[in-house]
Every structure is written in C-alpha cells, then in structure tokens.
Amino acid sequence: MPEHTPDISETGRCTECNGADSLLATLVGSGVEVCFANPGTSEMHFVSALDRIPGMRGVLCLFEGVATGAADGYARMTGKPACTLLHLGPGFANGMANLHNARKGSSPVVNIVGDHATYHVRFDAPLTSNVEGFAEAISHWVRRPRSSRTVAVDAAEAVRAARMSPGQVATLILPADTAWLPAERPAPALEIPGPAPVFPDAVEAAARALTNGKKTAILMRGSVLHGEGLNAAGCVAAKTGATLFCDTFTTRMRSGAGAPVVERLPYRGKHVLARLDEFEQLLLVGGEPPVSFFAYPGQESWLTPPHCAILTLAHPAEDGNTALLDLAAAVSASPDCVLYPLDPPALPGDGPLTAEAAMRTVAALLPDDAVIADEGITSSLPHANMLATAAPHDYLSLTGGAIGSILPLSTGAAVGAPDRKVVCLVGDGSAMYTVQALWTQARENLDVVTVVYANRSYAVLNHELKLVRAASTGDKALSLLDLHDPALDWVRIAEGMGVEAVRAETTKSFADALRSALSAKGPRLIEAVI
Amino acid sequence: MPEHTPDISETGRCTECNGADSLLATLVGSGVEVCFANPGTSEMHFVSALDRIPGMRGVLCLFEGVATGAADGYARMTGKPACTLLHLGPGFANGMANLHNARKGSSPVVNIVGDHATYHVRFDAPLTSNVEGFAEAISHWVRRPRSSRTVAVDAAEAVRAARMSPGQVATLILPADTAWLPAERPAPALEIPGPAPVFPDAVEAAARALTNGKKTAILMRGSVLHGEGLNAAGCVAAKTGATLFCDTFTTRMRSGAGAPVVERLPYRGKHVLARLDEFEQLLLVGGEPPVSFFAYPGQESWLTPPHCAILTLAHPAEDGNTALLDLAAAVSASPDCVLYPLDPPALPGDGPLTAEAAMRTVAALLPDDAVIADEGITSSLPHANMLATAAPHDYLSLTGGAIGSILPLSTGAAVGAPDRKVVCLVGDGSAMYTVQALWTQARENLDVVTVVYANRSYAVLNHELKLVRAASTGDKALSLLDLHDPALDWVRIAEGMGVEAVRAETTKSFADALRSALSAKGPRLIEAVI
Structure with a gap:
C-alpha cells in the first residue's frame, strides 16, 4: 500500500486524505485534543494518522477500562471530551463499566471503536460481534459511518452529541475500510448549544419558597458544584438558613477553604431519610430527588420524606449556575458572602494507621x-x-x-x-x-x-x-x-x-x-x- | 431480617427457602459445581446461600473478566458449565470480552448477574443500567425471572441452554428480591439433548469424495478435536491421503505424541489461501469454511480457493465424533491406525533467550x-x-x-x-x-x-x-x-x-x-x- 501524505489546506480541502485522516482532523478541529488508546489491527489507520495530523496527544492504556475512565477524568477537569480508541466489540466491552460511570456523571466522552471493514462483517470472523448492541446499551449516541466520505461529518456530530448539556457518551463505530478509503475534507466544528436557560418562574418560585419560613434543603448536582453556582448557593444558604446538600457521589465538587460547606447525603437510604426528616422543602438544582443506592427488604427506595415538598430550580440540562446567581439576587443574598478560612486538621499522633x-x-x-x-x-x-x-x-x-x-x-x-x-x-x-x-x-x-x-x-x-x-x-x-x-x-x-x-x-x-x-x-x- | 435455615427434603420440597437457595440448589442439581464469583451487594443472598446449600465451590476473582474467562477454561476441560456470579450491568460488562471468546469457542457458561430488586429499577439509582441490553448483545439465551418462585425453573433452563450442542452462553439476570423472597422448591435438572446425529447421506458423500482421487483437506472444529473423532480422522487421513487441518485458534485440541498431526491454518488470510491452493475438496467437520481474521485492502475475506469444492460432514451442533468414526469405517480405515511415538525436541544450547x-x-x-x-x-x-x-x-x-x-x-x-x-x-x-x-x-x-x-x-x-x-x-x-x-x-x-x-x-x-x-x-x- 503506497505511503500517502495528506495535506489539509486552509480552505479545509484535504489532498491524499483517507477516512482516518479526515476523522482525526475533524476531532482536533472540534476541540478534542487527547486520545486514550488501546488500539488493535482495525485501528491501525487511525494510529498511523496520528503522525500526519497534528494536534492529538495519544495516551496508551494497557486495558480499555483505563482508557474510558481516563476520558471521564479528563472531561471532569476540562469540561470537554477526550476520545477513546478501542478495538472492536470486546475492546468496547472492556471499557463499558467506566463509560457507565461517565454516563451517570454526565461526563462528555467520544468513543472511537474500530470494527471490521463493512464487507467483512458477514463472514463472522472470530472478532465479529454485535458492536451496535454493546454500544447502544451504554451510549447516548451511536453511529456507524457508511463510507469514508462521511466519517468526518459523523465525527463532528459525535463531538456535538458528547457536549450536549450536561454531557453525554457518544460512540462512533469505525469500520476499517471507512478509515482506509479516500476522504475529501475534514468537517467543520459544529456549534455546541449551551445549557437551556432556566425559566424565570422557577427562580421566583424558589425565592418564594426560601422565604416562606419552611425548612429547606437544597440538593445540587453537576456543574453547579464546580464553583460559581456553588458560591451563589452558599450565599443563598447564609441568607435564608437553607442547608446545602450534594449526592453521596459527585462528578466534581469544589471543596475546602473558601467553598461553602455542602453536606454529603449518606450512603444508606435509611440514613438519608433520617437526615432529611427535618425538612419541609427540597429544592433541586441540576439533579433528581435522592433514591436508595440499592434496595433492601422492607426499606424505602424513594428517600424524600412524605412531608417534604419537592421544587426544581434547574433540571440537569439547564443552566443551574445562572439560576443560582439569579436566585441569590432574588433573595437579596450578598454576592460575596462566603469566606471560610483555611483550617486544616492537625496531624494525628503516632500510632497504628487507621x-x-x-x-x-x-x-x-x-x-x-x-x-x-x-x-x-x-x-x-x-x-x-x-x-x-x-x-x-x-x-x-x-x-x-x-x-x-x-x-x-x-x-x-x-x-x-x-x-x-x-x-x-x-x-x-x-x-x-x-x-x-x-x-x-x-x-x-x-x-x-x-x-x-x-x-x-x-x-x-x-x-x-x-x-x-x-x-x-x-x-x-x-x-x-x-x-x-x-x-x-x-x-x-x-x-x-x-x-x-x-x-x-x-x-x-x-x-x-x-x-x-x-x-x-x-x-x-x-x-x-x- | 431473621436467619433462615432452608431444608431441602428428599421429595425436593424446600422449607424456609428463599429464591437464592432454590437457585443454588437447582444449579447444583443440574451439575453446576463451581461458581467463579465477583459479587456485590445485590448478590449477597446468593453468597449467603453458599453456606446453606452444599455442592457449589465458590472461587473469588478480583475482576469479572477473570470469572468469565475461568468459566470458559473450566468448560473446555470438563465439557460442562460453571456459573459466574457478576454484579449488575457494569460487572457483566467487565466479563463480556471473555464471554465473547467463550461464545466463539462454543463453551457452555451460565452467568448469574445480580440486578436491582424489581421495584427498584424505576428509580434509576446509580448502578441502574440496561442489563438486558448488555446481556443480549453477547449471550445465546437471556432471562430475567419475574418472581422468586420461578427462579429455580429459570435456572434449570439456563443450564440446559448453556449445554445445548455445541455449547452456549446463558445469562440469568437475578433481581435482588427474586433472591430474597420465599421459594418453594428447587427445580429438577432438565434433560440435555445430545448433539444431532449426522445424516448417513453426509457420511456416504464424504466417503465417496475421499476416494474420488481428488486432493482433500479436512477442517475440524469443536469436540471432534478432543480425542475420539480426532483419532478416527487420523485413520481416515492415513488411509485416503487427506490432510487434516484445524483453525488457527482452537477451543481444545489433543496434541503431541499419540495424536494425529493436525496442521494449523495460518493466521494471515493470504497464507491460508496459498496453503489451501493445492486442494480440490474441503471437508468440514464441526466448523465453517475459513475466513480472514481481519480484512485488508485488496485482500480476500473468503479463504476457500475458487477451485476447491466444499462438503460438510458435520455442522457444529451435530455429532461429528460419531460421523468421523462412521467415515473411518466407510473408507475401511483401520480403527487403531495411529500411533505416533514420543519424540520431543532436544533442549536448545545456551544463549540469549528467543x-x-x-x-x-x-x-x-x-x-x-x-x-x-x-x-x-x-x-x-x-x-x-x-x-x-x-x-x-x-x-x-x-x-x-x-x-x-x-x-x-x-x-x-x-x-x-x-x-x-x-x-x-x-x-x-x-x-x-x-x-x-x-x-x-x-x-x-x-x-x-x-x-x-x-x-x-x-x-x-x-x-x-x-x-x-x-x-x-x-x-x-x-x-x-x-x-x-x-x-x-x-x-x-x-x-x-x-x-x-x-x-x-x-x-x-x-x-x-x-x-x-x-x-x-x-x-x-x-x-x-x-
């Protein structure tokens, strides 16, 4: 097979590009800069393209669950997707458990899963599997390009799908021939819609609830815990006496000195019910009402006490950060109210480690x-x-x-x-x-x-x-x-x-x-x- | 929750049994003796039942892919299924790559996958996932019991499904409440149908082909490589001049002194085509015609040369061992023709290891x-x-x-x-x-x-x-x-x-x-x- 040297001009046309080149250039152009990879034979054209298309850092992982978990961690810190490079159905399967965690944490991830060439699938070779079945069971978005000439457009859509608020798992199944056959150009980056604005009514309703004299818990999830919205929530709590909560497990939360104190809900359902018993109102910001992690005989799955009314300030796909800033203004909370000093605990005395x-x-x-x-x-x-x-x-x-x-x-x-x-x-x-x-x-x-x-x-x-x-x-x-x-x-x-x-x-x-x-x-x- | 002490009487009735007890007793009664386990919270009733129901050996694995791969290896050596014990969708996903290998190798495996209690699924707790989607993408047989009173029957059917010739992957999704709620009795073991007999016509046609003067390759897969059929094939080859082949990768093959020489097909498609070029007939026993492991630009996926006729002695679900014995008789091959002496290679001289x-x-x-x-x-x-x-x-x-x-x-x-x-x-x-x-x-x-x-x-x-x-x-x-x-x-x-x-x-x-x-x-x- 002859060497090819793709050249992407400033107009975006691509000379001597194959599908893998156009895919990689599209990913880079769409802001994907890191590829956590565990490649195999069917991904060799993508791997080879890394030397021709600048801008993508390849990070080798010796198991696919490392690649998908790393993509989740990268997304949590940068707010944008990395891509993974996985080898057919079984390689994808090895990454699924950590894609489950990414999905539940609303982390954006773009998976590139190599598969057999389009015409090879019907031969049922040893590594033939139901890749779509695997992918659809865990991904928000799945596509299998039909041709090397559509790979670039499909990749741009994969990135957009991953970045849809609050963050999704997008999987592009890449048949080997759609990587090695000719392509014309990379696809331009697509506009990423921001989170939906919160209804002003929701802010007004929340403000009324917080000043109606009832005891209120505010449960936050998602990007509102990163900083801006969290600080506003701290000011709301300081002003109104509400108590701030987060889920037992959080995607990413600002914590420590300078951040408002957010109480973590207990792991066990009966402890959550006991903790929330004193509250008359539960205000949700970016999340859902708490449920039990597991079911147990004779215990509740639904953990909001019957006497506690549920209000939603922002749904997960909505702009909870702005909503919290608006809410702070609506209850006349001081915007720079929160300043907790640094006061770490003292080192323990010597003794057996606990x-x-x-x-x-x-x-x-x-x-x-x-x-x-x-x-x-x-x-x-x-x-x-x-x-x-x-x-x-x-x-x-x-x-x-x-x-x-x-x-x-x-x-x-x-x-x-x-x-x-x-x-x-x-x-x-x-x-x-x-x-x-x-x-x-x-x-x-x-x-x-x-x-x-x-x-x-x-x-x-x-x-x-x-x-x-x-x-x-x-x-x-x-x-x-x-x-x-x-x-x-x-x-x-x-x-x-x-x-x-x-x-x-x-x-x-x-x-x-x-x-x-x-x-x-x-x-x-x-x-x-x- | 009170201690319960199940008692399974000789009539099969079960006093104080829960679903997990009835499941475990059914598995043991159906011949499943080993459980490769990586359990979690939703599997605790099954784990607890191991102390009450005798006959099951629990083997702890620290990753689910170890459990499923071990079940494959166990099945290859014993011809019968072990069970795996896996924790919800992500635990199953971690085992899928090696279930893929088991599936392709026709190894019988029974997966027990714990899931949330039936009534808990709708709350979409963190570990809620599309378990059926995961399971159906890789298993031959999937069932989710609706009640603790049907778990035992479902388990007996899972074992039968796994043991259907030539061997299948069966997955039983076990909601936690179907394990902890009361059950009445274990289910009796179901009869396992043996492999389908081969048509006498197929044996006669193969015998005619082997004596028609054309050059013949015999490609074997599955249990015919274990011993009896393999030896018969060796006698057929010795008598007729046919050449014995196996796939590049085999589930289990008897090899070494005393076994007939079976040539492994090369890994690369073009080498397979070159090797088979001399043959005019390809006789299949338990397998399919060879195909390329991967596709490559400009290379063939289908590896039987155009001039080579394909005959099938036995399909994968058929009794290839008896067919080979019958074939040996039909071509008047001596039944005890094969005796290769032990002649291992000499140790290499000292030097850098290669x-x-x-x-x-x-x-x-x-x-x-x-x-x-x-x-x-x-x-x-x-x-x-x-x-x-x-x-x-x-x-x-x-x-x-x-x-x-x-x-x-x-x-x-x-x-x-x-x-x-x-x-x-x-x-x-x-x-x-x-x-x-x-x-x-x-x-x-x-x-x-x-x-x-x-x-x-x-x-x-x-x-x-x-x-x-x-x-x-x-x-x-x-x-x-x-x-x-x-x-x-x-x-x-x-x-x-x-x-x-x-x-x-x-x-x-x-x-x-x-x-x-x-x-x-x-x-x-x-x-x-x-």
Whole structure:
C-alpha cells in the first residue's frame, strides 16, 4: 500500500486524505485534543494518522477500562471530551463499566471503536460481534459511518452529541475500510448549544419558597458544584438558613477553604431519610430527588420524606449556575458572602494507621488546589468531611457505582490538569479492577499520588452480608469477600508497573510517605495498611 | 431480617427457602459445581446461600473478566458449565470480552448477574443500567425471572441452554428480591439433548469424495478435536491421503505424541489461501469454511480457493465424533491406525533467550498429559508445531480473538483438571488485560505455570502498522504499540499477587526455571525476556 501524505489546506480541502485522516482532523478541529488508546489491527489507520495530523496527544492504556475512565477524568477537569480508541466489540466491552460511570456523571466522552471493514462483517470472523448492541446499551449516541466520505461529518456530530448539556457518551463505530478509503475534507466544528436557560418562574418560585419560613434543603448536582453556582448557593444558604446538600457521589465538587460547606447525603437510604426528616422543602438544582443506592427488604427506595415538598430550580440540562446567581439576587443574598478560612486538621499522633488517621493526614498535608479522587468506599469516604477546612481542592468520586473507576479517573484528571496534584484514595478491592492505570501514570509521568487502603477485604460487602443474615455466616460466604489470602503487595504491584511505592503501617510513616510523595513530581503509590 | 435455615427434603420440597437457595440448589442439581464469583451487594443472598446449600465451590476473582474467562477454561476441560456470579450491568460488562471468546469457542457458561430488586429499577439509582441490553448483545439465551418462585425453573433452563450442542452462553439476570423472597422448591435438572446425529447421506458423500482421487483437506472444529473423532480422522487421513487441518485458534485440541498431526491454518488470510491452493475438496467437520481474521485492502475475506469444492460432514451442533468414526469405517480405515511415538525436541544450547528456544524448551520438558493454554500470538503460536511430538497434551487457544483470555482460561482449566499441569504461554501485552487472574491462582493454589513473553511491545500491531504504511512510521504511532517505557516487571507484579516468579534471559536460565516450576505444585510465573 503506497505511503500517502495528506495535506489539509486552509480552505479545509484535504489532498491524499483517507477516512482516518479526515476523522482525526475533524476531532482536533472540534476541540478534542487527547486520545486514550488501546488500539488493535482495525485501528491501525487511525494510529498511523496520528503522525500526519497534528494536534492529538495519544495516551496508551494497557486495558480499555483505563482508557474510558481516563476520558471521564479528563472531561471532569476540562469540561470537554477526550476520545477513546478501542478495538472492536470486546475492546468496547472492556471499557463499558467506566463509560457507565461517565454516563451517570454526565461526563462528555467520544468513543472511537474500530470494527471490521463493512464487507467483512458477514463472514463472522472470530472478532465479529454485535458492536451496535454493546454500544447502544451504554451510549447516548451511536453511529456507524457508511463510507469514508462521511466519517468526518459523523465525527463532528459525535463531538456535538458528547457536549450536549450536561454531557453525554457518544460512540462512533469505525469500520476499517471507512478509515482506509479516500476522504475529501475534514468537517467543520459544529456549534455546541449551551445549557437551556432556566425559566424565570422557577427562580421566583424558589425565592418564594426560601422565604416562606419552611425548612429547606437544597440538593445540587453537576456543574453547579464546580464553583460559581456553588458560591451563589452558599450565599443563598447564609441568607435564608437553607442547608446545602450534594449526592453521596459527585462528578466534581469544589471543596475546602473558601467553598461553602455542602453536606454529603449518606450512603444508606435509611440514613438519608433520617437526615432529611427535618425538612419541609427540597429544592433541586441540576439533579433528581435522592433514591436508595440499592434496595433492601422492607426499606424505602424513594428517600424524600412524605412531608417534604419537592421544587426544581434547574433540571440537569439547564443552566443551574445562572439560576443560582439569579436566585441569590432574588433573595437579596450578598454576592460575596462566603469566606471560610483555611483550617486544616492537625496531624494525628503516632500510632497504628487507621482510615480516620489517614484522612486526617491527607487533609492536613493537602497542597493548594489539588484534585482528590475518592473511591475508598469504607475507608476515606466516611471521613471526607475532614476535607471541608483543608486547602481548596476539587473532589471527584464514583458517580455510577461501578467500582474500578478511580485509578483511571485520576490518570485522566492528571492529563487534563497537568499543573495540579492529584491525590487518589482507593480501597484495595477497588484498585485491582483497573490496576493497569498505574503503568500509564508512569509512562506519562503523571502527577498522581495513589493511596491504597489495604484492608484486604471487600469491606463494604462484609457489612452487606451482615445485613442479609442476622447470625454468623459460614466460611464459604465470607471467603468470597476476603482478600487476605494471599495479601496483595501493593508496593510490588506498583513497582512492577513503574510507579515508586512505599508501605505505611503507622500514622507517622504514612505522614512521612505522603509528605514525600506530595513534594515529588510524578506518580507515587502508598500502601496504607489499616 | 431473621436467619433462615432452608431444608431441602428428599421429595425436593424446600422449607424456609428463599429464591437464592432454590437457585443454588437447582444449579447444583443440574451439575453446576463451581461458581467463579465477583459479587456485590445485590448478590449477597446468593453468597449467603453458599453456606446453606452444599455442592457449589465458590472461587473469588478480583475482576469479572477473570470469572468469565475461568468459566470458559473450566468448560473446555470438563465439557460442562460453571456459573459466574457478576454484579449488575457494569460487572457483566467487565466479563463480556471473555464471554465473547467463550461464545466463539462454543463453551457452555451460565452467568448469574445480580440486578436491582424489581421495584427498584424505576428509580434509576446509580448502578441502574440496561442489563438486558448488555446481556443480549453477547449471550445465546437471556432471562430475567419475574418472581422468586420461578427462579429455580429459570435456572434449570439456563443450564440446559448453556449445554445445548455445541455449547452456549446463558445469562440469568437475578433481581435482588427474586433472591430474597420465599421459594418453594428447587427445580429438577432438565434433560440435555445430545448433539444431532449426522445424516448417513453426509457420511456416504464424504466417503465417496475421499476416494474420488481428488486432493482433500479436512477442517475440524469443536469436540471432534478432543480425542475420539480426532483419532478416527487420523485413520481416515492415513488411509485416503487427506490432510487434516484445524483453525488457527482452537477451543481444545489433543496434541503431541499419540495424536494425529493436525496442521494449523495460518493466521494471515493470504497464507491460508496459498496453503489451501493445492486442494480440490474441503471437508468440514464441526466448523465453517475459513475466513480472514481481519480484512485488508485488496485482500480476500473468503479463504476457500475458487477451485476447491466444499462438503460438510458435520455442522457444529451435530455429532461429528460419531460421523468421523462412521467415515473411518466407510473408507475401511483401520480403527487403531495411529500411533505416533514420543519424540520431543532436544533442549536448545545456551544463549540469549528467543521465542523459538522458549517453545523448544517447553516442548522438551512438557510433562505427560499437561494442558497448554496459548496466547503468545507472535511468540509461542508461530512455534507451536514443535509440540506435535512432545508429550501428549491438550492445547487451548484464543477462540474469539479478544486478547486477555488466557490467564483466566488457565485458571479455570486448572480448577476443572486439578490433577494436570497447566502451562500458560502469553505475551506481555495480552497478560496485562486480566492480570488479576494470578491472585486467584495463588488463592486456590492452582497448578499453573505462566510463561510471560516479555517482548515489551504489542508485537502483532507493529507488524500491522507496517502493513498499513510502506515507509517509516513516526514516533506518535509507534508509541501506542510500545511497552518499553516503563518496562513491566513481571516478577514484581506476580509476587505482588502472591505468585512465585523468576526472570529468565538465557535459554539455560529459562530451562532451569521451567524445570523448577514444573516440578513444583502450585502457581509459578516465568518472565521470559526475548
């Protein structure tokens, strides 16, 4: 096959371009700058195009769940989509769990999934699969270009689909021949519609509710938690006495000194019901009323108390930030009311390391403007309130509940925010699902400190098993939740993938290790034995 | 919730049983004895039932792709399904790539996928997903029980669906309340229909073709490669001069001394076409005509030469073993014609380790009746013909082309064949996808020796990239195929998961390491630096 050297002129015409060239140029022109890739044979023309079309950074991932989780993390920090490059149906399938998390967190992601050439599908070769079936089960938008001459337009539409407010998963299935056959030009970037404006009536109704003397909870989700809207909500709360809440798991939230205090709803449904019992009104901004994470026999799924009225200020696709600014004005809240001082907790005294002491140490030593990515469901999450007075930071967590998101998420967050320290907090069970992310952190020298809480258990499940059975449970059931035998050695695992690592068993050694890791540049891992 | 103690009487009635108890008792009664599990909250009643209902071995896997790949390997060695236990849609998704391999290899697998309680789905909690969409895209059979009282019957049908000839993927979606609500009794095992008998006409037609003087290739797939049919095919070949072939990738094939020589079709389509060019007739036993693994510009997808007539002795669901025995009789082949002596290659002389020397060493040292699981696409597969005169063994490979199958496959094969040594040959790129399998091997003390060929590259893709571009390729493309920076340290990775490991860089050190690993009992890993 002859070498081709595409030339994209200023008029946008493309000489000697194939479909892959036109696709890549369109993605770059539409603002997609990073590709988290685990390619295969059917993606080789796309890979080859990376050397001809400037502007796309390729980041190799050794498992597809790392690629999709990293795209989610990148989107959370930049507000725009990266693309993934995945190999046919099974490669896409390996990325689906973290696409589920991205979908539930409204992160924009553009997946490029290679497939067999259009004419090859009917031969049912070993890697032939129902790619559309896989893709449609998890994506908001799916398309399979019919020709190399339409790939560019389809790619521009994929980017627009991903960026539709509040953020979507878009999947472009790329038959190999639509990548290698000729194309004419890249497609121009499409205009991205902003979030829908909120009805003025909704702001007025919310303002009336907040001043009617009833006790009000404000539950926020999505981009309103990033900063501007959050600060306005803090002013509204200060003025009206309302209480600010967020979901148990948030896509990204500004937290720490300078940000208003937002109370995280508890994980368990009955605790949510108990916490909300005092409220007469629930005002929703960008989200839905709370529901139970799982169902349990005899317990409620719907967690708004019967006596609590529900009002919606902004639906997820609407402009909640402007709505909160308007609401602050409507209740005459001071626009610069909020100023919480920096007051991190003191370091714990020496002793055996506990989950609480570890989080206290993180809160004490956290550098300014860090990013915390938290999937320590039983270890860090219960103590996350210690971060409220720590240095200002962004806090990311497990939006879709599919564990195994956070090492990839940290990887992508570090690519998207290269000047900020990323601190990843994760249980040992969770960390194993997508442990290959450590290699990409080493390869790209990403500034991520990973703390693995080595409790050597699916700890959350031990509790769940107790909920199922009142009396003692036998060995066979318990053995399916226990990670002691053998104990995972996280220092060796991390070093095996090129990440410097150390084990800490006391509060002092943990503080030393964390201080050292935070002062270095590049990936580090600490096994926190608790 | 009160403790319940189910009692299953001899009449099959079940006192104090819940749906999970009735499900588990039905699975055990239907011959399912092993559960490869990665459970979550919604599966806790199933997990708890393991302590009350005897007969099911639970094997914990730290990633779902390990569970499904292990179920595939178990089925290949035992001919019967294990079940997997997976956590909602994302957990199922993580197992889909290896279910794809199982599907393409016709391995029977029963997936139990927990889901939210029936009444909880409408609340769209974080882990709510389109489980049916996921499952239907990859399974032959899918069902969601409507009630705890039907779970048992549905489970019996799932097992029957999995065992339909030649083997299927059956997925039972288990809403949490159908597990925890009361059930009456387990369901009796259903009769499993055997493979359909082959038409006598087909045997006669094949016999006539084999004696008509034309040059004939016999292409076999499926259970005919296990032994009985294979030996008959060897006698037919010896009598008629036909040449025996198998697909590039086989589910399970008897190989080595005592088995007839079966030639593996080459990986690349143009090489298959060239190899088959001399044949005038292609006789199919249990499979389809060969097609190209991938499509390439200007190359054929269909690989039977135009001058070669295609005959089918047995379709995949038919009884190819009996058909081959009948065919041997029809051509008057001696039923005990085949006896190849043991003649393994000599050990290579000392020197830097190469892929060829490594395979020569494996063939030389292979113990009797071992199981070889091979996913060394560029490292071991090209030299697999050296195994033809090695000690008798079963040979498993990558049926669906979704790399990342073989560490899990070896794990399940070792569970299914506990008295045999499993030798797993795998490239470093492949091994990373489902590296968590090593932990399960250590946990269960499985007798698996894993050889990781550390070429530090997606080697097959470097070749594919060259096929795409005639001239030299730039750094960005190459960097997406290269695993040097940082190099994976497989000794540390394996030790981190509890598996003893050693690195070999010379032929002598590799032979020493392999000899030592083969003489031990339990999992070992050798990093073969080539």
